[in-house]
Amino acid sequence: MVIPLSTPATEGALLVPYPATLDVPHELVEHVAWLLYEHRRVRNTRWRKLGCFKQALLTLVHLRKNETFSQLGAGFGISQATAWRYVDEALDVLDSWAPGLHEALTGLGEGDHVIVDGTLIPTDRVRADEPYYSMKHRRHGMNVQVIARPDGTPLWFSRATPGRTHDLTAARAHSIVQACLTRQIRVLADRAYQGAGATFRTPYHHHSEQPEHYLQFNRDHARLRAPVERAFAQLKSWRLLRRARCSTRRIGTIVQAVHTLLTCNYSG
Incomplete structure (x- = not known):
């Protein structure tokens, strides 16, 4: 018997990670990673399960592909709650760098x-x-x-x-x-x-x-x-802004985070 993927039988099942690519420059991921590194250094943050580069990549995947936190957690080997916290923190950091x-x-x-x-x-x-x-x-x-x-x-x-x-x-x-x-x-x-x-x-x-x-x-x-x-x-090349599933209170922060990504100079 073949069970369609959309049936309730698959609800709650474990997600299977798979190799994928992200269509952003490697230098942009490094630039965001450096911003996160400076943020952690100033706050004297304790050890994290994901390093700055992986946290930057996690955030860019969320913005670019509009994947859910469950999907992100499965792909990066962390829990859904941890994925949410890491992305939320990175968005606040990027928001703080958006030009006025x-x-x-x-x-x-x-x-x-x-x-x-x-x-x-x-x-x-x-x-x-x-x-x-x-x-x-x-x-x-x-x-x-x-x-x-x-x-x-x-x-x-x-x-x-x-x-x-x-x-x-x-x-x-x-x-x-x-x-x-x-x-x-x-x-x-x-x-x-x-x-x-x-x-x-x-x-x-x-x-x-x-x-x-x-x-x-x-x-x-x-x-x-x-x-x-x-x-x-x-x-809107950042797919999260084509159909936002988050709280309306966070959309302003997301727009400013994307603004930072569009205007930042990471060439040097």
Whole structure:
């Protein structure tokens, strides 16, 4: 008799580890390992079952492949609880190294321009969790704002706010509007940011008899703003952020941890 893998007969069964590869540079794993080593040294941490390199690899596997802690524990020879603690600690370390808004805008000023947009990090929520439901995306999640260079290179990711938060509200709450105004940085944004004023540039409203030069402006604006999708693609290349199963309170930390991984300089 053949028992399908999805039947309850396999629930609670031991997981079988297997060889696998991770599509990140070896230097990135070493860089995260050095950050963890410094963290352990400062705290005078006692002996751990996993060394710094293995803990860094464990964390990157979790972020990149979105594997559960049970799967991670089986693969690294540790318990599910230990895997959770190691990943949680590493995320906090990476979060502490994420650049702040003012640091990210250093070197930019009058005459420069950036692109601002928001994205939704999907989450597992029930219908009753109204604050996390985005009417725009028709699903539950967390709102994250991004500031990107004209070529789409991400400069800064915001903390996560509940999915129903309007993009303009989020931009004001994260001080993006004020920071760009202070530096006189021009901002390209979509219609969700209309009313931001300051240095924000948004498309014209659609009207039935809109002048041709307004339509041309909107087309040019959309073309210049399109590269922001590259920033979102880089963020969500870490599969955990395509469908987060964790607490919504931890998503902000995860986004900042990924931000560190995207912006860190490990070449030297």
